[in-house]
Amino acid sequence: MTATAIVLLVATALSSLVPVIVRRRLRSTLVVDAVTTAVMVGFAATAAALAADAAPARGVGVVVVACAAMIAAVGGGGYVVRLVLWAGGADTRERARDSATGDGEHVPDAESESGTEAEAGPLRGGRVIGYLERAAVAATLLAGWPEGLAVILAVKSLARYPELRAPHAGEQFIMGTFASVLWATAMAGVGFLITH
Template sequence: MIVASLIVLGAAAAAPVPLARFVHGHQAWRTYVAAGVVLTLLGVVAILALLSTPARGTAVVFTHLLVAAAAITGGTAMVRGSLLIGGIEPWQLDTPAPAPDPADPAAGQPVPTPLRGGRVIGYLERLVVVAALGLHWPEAIAIVLAVKGLGRYPELREPGAAEQFIIGTLASVVWAAAVAGVGHLLLH
């Protein structure tokens, strides 16, 4: 049963990659479907983990690797879904601006989007959360969130940035904690 759990966990870690192409359009339902698929896969892993014996030997190594991968990759779908529920359209944050109008004198100046680099920061944040919980050092989560908040502080005055920061961070941390919890079930 542990092998089945690891296969489904691997699917949960890999599924966000092809789902990212599916979600790339500007349709909210696609984002909800992607988040639902990833969440369902994690739920199946949790049920299988409850029914199986703890991972031993090589399965422990694979469990750690797949938990980290699922936390990193699956979080993007969950964050985007949470932003949509919060009324923020996530594709506006990473879609290039339309071509400038030559008749408009201010058209040549790019409009900066708030919280640039958030996707990569989210990957690192989820990796640290899952590692901190796996190492039984939850205080590290507070340290990472404090550093992230201080680093983002100047940007939080931009319109919509504070909401995006709070919703995205909480969704990211909750997802990583859920994956870490499933990892704990697989290992104990």
């Protein structure tokens, strides 16, 4: 059962990477985000359920679990955050494209065309900050240092403080941060269940 749990966690990590290829061919990134999130949650929940009754992973399995949990936390969190922001009514790129054309017709992302991040709301650089945040959260939890969460969130809050005065920036910050941290914590938790 431990091996199956490890395979499912690796599948969770890989399923977070596959949509990068598919996403450019589809009109609606929201569908890709929703399907990817559902698949990742299914794999991760099954891995956690199997790991609860299995013997702890040992040796190379521990390294594979740590790597897979980190990849799943960092790579998969963006899909979850975009869904939460969309559900909360934040101005996501999907909504910006739909309102720009008036009929939901596809408008190419500025990022995919020029390689730079387009302004998708009051908080710029959120994608890269999210990657770093989820990596740091998962790493501190997998290392057994939960106090690191306070340091990570304090640094992020202080760095973002000047930008939080913009309209809706506070809501976007809180929703995105909570979704990002909860996803990274969940993936680290699955890794912990498999190794302990």
